[in-house]
Each structure stands twice: as structure tokens, then as C-alpha cells.
Amino acid sequence: AQSVTQLGSHVSVSEGALVLLRCNYSSSVPPYLFWYVQYPNQGLQLLLKYTSAATLVKGINGFEAEFKKSETSFHLTKPSAHMSDAAEYFCAVSPNNAGNMLTFGGGTRLMVKP
Amino acid sequence: AAGVIQSPRHLIKEKRETATLKCYPIPRHDTVYWYQQGPGQDPQFLISFYEKMQSDKGSIPDRFSAQQFSDYHSELNMSSLELGDSALYFCASSQTGVGASEQYFGPGTRLTVT
Secondary structure, eight states, rough: OEEEEEEOOOOEEEEEOOOOEEEEEEEEOOOOEEEEEEEEESSEEEEEEEEESOEEOGGGGOOOEEEEGGGGGEOOOOOOOSSGEEEEEEEEEEETTTOOOOOEEOOOEEEEEE | OOHHHHHHOOEEEEEOEHHHHHEOTTTTOEEEEEEEEEETTTTTEEEEEEEEEEEEEEETTTTEEEEOOOOOOEEEEEEEEEEEGGGEEEEEEEETTSSOOOOOOOOOOOEEEE
């Protein structure tokens, strides 16, 4: 069975500071990993995905994530936080990319202070 | 670009009533997924359909059933509603066989059971 664990249910940063949201995965086969963002009362929007190509993945809104097999991690980063980045972020894993279900982590709520 | 459409957006039902949630996938997407997100929780996979056939089944109660129709829209039928069924229900769609088939989420249906 595959799973992801997000360390820290709440993360608070100042505007302009580095954003780091942590995600570790557990998988017996090479996983496909995703980061989704959810704004209040909205659906989930895909930020980026890892599909066994480049280990450094660039996504939308200036976010990127690095797949590290040795650390079983897929942390999400952004060099400079904006107020508009405040949202809930979910890391997710699927066994492959061919239409399989997603298993989500518990989510991390990012708060950005002015 | 067209997105996943869910209806209704909000639904209020009483205990023991039934509810039907509808999902219209992005055109040419052949796979539909249903997820349930309880208050303050991460989305949990319920069930998915590929080309109108059930492809995966998650933690869907026996009181719930779903199907995908010839036009690829899907309906989630919920009977004998319980207070614990109050949640945000997301539908997502994907197109298999085209690169990494990430799932695109709809805005969700917020179900409140009183």
C-alpha cells in the first residue's frame, strides 16, 4: 500500500520568505507524486507532478518540488511567499499514472504573514 | 478551458433521506473519480470509473452507489443518509493514455445532513 505523510499540519511564513512544505512517501514501487492546492471553499488544483522524469519538478505559481528517492521525500518549495499563497496544500501519491486513485496526505495549511 | 462540473454545489438533506450528486467530466476524459472530504480532513477516495466500468473501489459505504453513463457523466447515489455523511464531495476526471494523466477536480458538492 502506498501512503504519504505531510509533516506539519500548519506552517506560517512571512511574506517574501521561503516556503517549505514537507512530504514523505511510502511505496513499494516507483510512485507518481502530486502536489495539490485548495483555497477555501474551492476544489483542488494541481500544482505539479512527478512522473519519473526529471527529479526537480517545476509547477505553477512559482512552486517546485524535488523527488529524493534516498530520503523518500517530495518537498514543495517556493523562494518567496505571497499573501495569495495562503491555502491548504495536499501531497498525493498514486501507484502509476494510468488512472489510479490518489491517496492524499493530511494536508498542510500555509499561512502567510504580512 | 472547460473544467469538471458538479451539481448541485450545495445540498441539504435530512437523516435517512437520499441524495444524488452529478459530475460532468472534462470533454474527452474517460475516467471519473469520486472523493469525500470531511471537515478538516484530507480527501478520501470512494470509487472510480473508466469507460463506464468501475475501475477502483475505496472506502465507499454500501449505502452509496455510483455509475458512469454513456456520455461519461457520473452520478453518486447516497441512501439512508447519516449525519456523518456531511462532507465535501469531489469529482475528478482524467484522460488515460495521454502522458501523465493527472486528475482534474471539480469545485465539489457540499452535502449537509441534518
